[in-house]
Amino acid sequence: MISKKIHVFINGFGRIGRHAARIILKDERFTLVGINDLYSFEQIGYLLKYDSIYGMLPYDIKVENSTLFIDKHPIRLFSEQNPEKLDIKSLNVDVLLQCSGTFLTLESNTSFIESGAKKVIVSAPPLDAMPTYIYGVNHQDYRGEPIISNSSCSANAIVPIFKIIEKYFGIDAAMMSMYHSYTVYQNLLDSKHYSKDIRRTRSATQNIIPLMSGAAEATAYFFPYLTEKLYAKSIRVPVPSTTLYDLSIKLIKQSSKEEVNQLLKKEINSHYHEILSYTQIIEESDKYIENPYSAVLNLSLTSVLEGDLLRISAWQDNEYGYAKRLVDIISAIA
Template identity: 70%
Template sequence: MTKKKIRVFINGFGRIGRAVARIMLEDECCELVGINDICSYEQMAYLLKYDSVYGTLPYVVNVEDDILFIGTQKVQLFSEADPSNMDLRVMEIDVVLQCSGMFLTTASNLPLIRNGAKKVIVSAPSSDDMPTYIYGVNHKKYRDEPVISNSSCSANAIVPIFQIVDTYFGIESAMMSMYHSYTVYQNLLDSKHYSDDIRRTRSATQNIIPLMSSAAEATETFFPHLKGKMYAKSIRVPVPSTTLYELHIQIGKKTGVQEVNQVLREEIGGTYSDILDVTELPGSSLEYIQSPYSAVLNLSLTAVVEEDLLRISAWQDNEYGYAKRVVDMAKYIAQY
């Protein structure tokens, strides 16, 4: 008997939405049945087919009226600024992936539920008390809520690492530096910008730009005892993909590099094998483009100072790795 595929709808077809679509095309458990974005249908098709980071999609992609054809697959297209205008009932949607970067509250996503979707996953931290789950960390605590947050790409990388360190060594405080690829919200050339941070006016392709990050707040959600004891900075660098995390962690017991790496190897080889990986190779950012992991820890860069100040370094494709976790979460909650 053929297992029924999970029927997925993507609202917002930007970098994360398109990465999710590419991943689902290779996943026999999922069927992409609809996409909504305010750009033209021709641009949706073109940007899915051709990607400057991930390459050309190996399918014939074209649009006829409001149908996107990806090989033999048909996907219904919408262009609604207000998703509440879409009637999704006839499409039998199991999960809507809210990848627009907007609609960050439970209330703003409930119209999708009222219009026929069974569940909604927001691919960003929420701005209210929306339940937040990270696959591989707390997803098994999911309690059939209709709207949930998948947190941020950074939290998906950091939280499982912190979970290991806190369990074995006890975290007392932490500072996180993220050497992060530039994003579409930055300028290609110096120009005006809507942000309150004037540094966003500068060219992302020519500058290293330090920006404030919400990663500390997103991580605190999972470690209440560390509230106010963490700080994060996103340092945007002139590369189009991947992030290097430098995590400086004050721990509560004495240890050394060998013990830390042994713990990381054992935990990541077991409990966290689906979402984390380790390496000791001298790789750089290009090697981690399209990595399916939430983070790949580079154990050769682990350091310990004064036996209780720990540095852990990890790589992440902050688009593709995060999109993989969004798809994992969709497959998990669709069972309920």
């Protein structure tokens, strides 16, 4: 028997917001009560129904006035840029998913609480001291804060892996490369771009484009002693979905490939089975489209050099897997 459903509101209906909505619609614990974004309501309904990578939703979806109907279930639509003018008190919002890519501080999200949301989860690393929780890593430590961050897709993949390695071997330093699918913030064709990084002007579908990444800072939140000992870069590749993580870790205690893989499997099976998985099969990126895990470690690619230089590879659907963790953490704090 399902108890009272958790009312969810999504602010920012881009790739992550729409993935979260798709997951929520299939989960009886939740009901989606509202969406706020600045593009047309017609497009909101259309882009929720049809997705070039993940397919068509099996629901009847239509928009009438300011309401999105999904198999007759009404969802209020808003187009409000100023959160102070977003009145959602009547929707009894338990959790607002902040998926806009903006509002990355405690202060900037306070207006959403004042507008009627009981709690806010930000789908990005914060720019201030906002409490940060990753489901399966530290969500059990949640202390009832009304505004929290779920960090980044990369941190959700990397941090639990680092937790295991730190537990058994200690980490002296690490370098992280993400072979990352292109995003909407890149150009399809060579064109002007608002970014200070001139490489973003180039076509995402025609080039491998190395970009700086905030994954090191997001990961260091959970490992403060490594703040000056982490480096990350995001290598954008011409695929529309999934990421391959290539993690090079300097160990404090020496080990071997066999021992590392054995302990990774042990920890995943006993403590991280909700968010991590592993495989020893040689597979490619399309295998992991719509994969629900934060990371799937490919143990056949694990290597150890000179006993203390460890290399780990892991797959992630950086959109769907991350959205799944957002929905998981809703249930943990609501």
